[in-house]
Amino acid sequence: MRLADFILRNIEPILEEWETFAASLLPAAKDLDSMALRDHAQQILQAIAHDLTMPQTRDQQRQKSLGRAPQLSGAPETAAQTHAVLRARSGFNINQLAAEYRALRASVLRLWMDQCESVAPHLDDMIRFNEAIDQALAESVSFFSMQVEQAHNLLLGMLGHDMRSPLQTIRMTASYLAALNAGEAVSDAAARLIRSGARMQTLLDDLCDFNRTKLGLGVNISPRDVDLAEVFVDVVDQLRASHPGRQIDLELTGKLQGYWDGQRLQQLLGNLVLNAINYGAQDAPVRVVASADDDEVCFEVRNIGPAIDEETLERMFDPLQRGPCHTAVSDAQAGLGLGLYIASEIARAHRGSIYVRSDSTETAFGVRLPRRP
Incomplete structure (x- = not known):
């Protein structure tokens, strides 16, 4: 049996193995139900099966194995891309995401070869399947990384915004203490606070500027x-x-x-x-x-x-x-x-x-x- 047909006819046993493996990826999978554990796995398998039936040149196959399959401009997210976004939001890490594809590759090939015991498996199907898995993995990793980076940038933005008010209070209080002339000890302590506050302000400004550039906004200027x-x-x-x-x-x-x-x-x-x-x-x-x-x-x-x-x-x-x-x-x-x-x-x-x-x-x-x- 050709691999594309095998995947479509045996999609439920494959999904059961996917679900079992996904449930082992703790702690992220601890509270996920069956639907969440299988997230977009069926669509990924269907896309791979469809890909196996499509004619492709050797160069197209090679590009896919490198994760460089052409993407249509304006096309919706692939199942692999959507899966990556949802896994990131569920708390999976990138190693766990990659492990799902590694387990999927192994389970599909093992189940298929078990059924092909009396007949040698079609070598080209195996090559094409690995290339399709590599492409799906590349799409997932790319979108997962983008999702994580976006979350980090939003966190940095909120952190920078929320730290400004308490830092300003510290600096104003230090300046007030310095103006009291309450003795050398107080003046020295106030001076240290002022220097430390200025240092913190510099670090905070750098952090906020860095965050703006990562969000694609660039450094703001008022010439x-x-x-x-x-x-x-x-x-x-x-x-x-x-x-x-x-x-x-x-x-x-x-x-x-x-x-x-x-x-x-x-x-x-x-x-x-x-x-x-x-x-x-x-x-x-x-x-x-x-x-x-x-x-x-x-x-x-x-x-x-x-x-x-x-x-x-x-x-x-x-x-x-x-x-x-x-x-x-x-x-x-x-x-x-x-x-x-x-x-x-x-x-x-x-x-x-x-x-x-x-x-x-x-x-x-x-x-x-x-x-x-």
């Missing part, structure tokens, strides 16, 4: 006429005050006015300088150098330190990437590994570009900004 010289002087003064042991030099030349979001560019420069402080040589200055021509402004943050290898340079602006700090900064203080990613997104929002170069002499992060994005 206006800005003098970059004033912005950079303010940023460098703040960083000198918060890192009194480090030398930060600022070199400004040319006309540095343009139409940008000044606060965002403060954030961008601050992230680059903090990166240089954390990863550069402690006994060498960090240099901020800005220049301009008629169309754009360019600035670089330069530091002395070990050269960065090519592999690291290629993923330097990827999110959640951190290298080993060359300072006494602890992991808790070093951040989430979002600083350079956020800097690149801010540059992108201004229709600018960001780059990095590194050799045995120095490492430099540079940004080019058009005067009118």
Whole structure:
């Protein structure tokens, strides 16, 4: 019997084995009834059986085995895709999802071969079946990952929103305590609270910006006429005050006015300088150098330190990437590994570009900004 016919004629025994295996995937399957355990399994099997009867070229079969079967634009979700979404919502993990397909593959082939004891099974059917399973698995994994990522992004968004009010209360209370002049001990404690609150605000802002980019919204900017010289002087003064042991030099030349979001560019420069402080040589200055021509402004943050290898340079602006700090900064203080990613997104929002170069002499992060994005 050809495999497509076998699947359609024996779909109930196959579904029973699917259900039994799905029920073993704890704790997610603990409270699921039979219908939920079988979720879309019948439709997946019917789609596979139909696929087995359709003529296909060798290249089409190969693409399917790689999970690259063509999808019609505007077509509804496949059964495998819908199954993945519902499994994600039920609390299954991706390993459990993949295990369902592994068990399905094994049970169908075993039951079919048991029935074909007197006749050799059709080899092409077996190959086509495996390719169809691979395609269904690829569709499920892709949709499952999208569902999980969407849930994570929504959680981050809610977390960022809900943390702002209590953090603002902490910072305002710390400022109030500092203004009381209630003695050195209280003033010192208030100063620590203010610094910690500012640090938490920076982390929260980075987290919210990261979440916006993952949701496809990009970094929000409010451009206006800005003098970059004033912005950079303010940023460098703040960083000198918060890192009194480090030398930060600022070199400004040319006309540095343009139409940008000044606060965002403060954030961008601050992230680059903090990166240089954390990863550069402690006994060498960090240099901020800005220049301009008629169309754009360019600035670089330069530091002395070990050269960065090519592999690291290629993923330097990827999110959640951190290298080993060359300072006494602890992991808790070093951040989430979002600083350079956020800097690149801010540059992108201004229709600018960001780059990095590194050799045995120095490492430099540079940004080019058009005067009118």
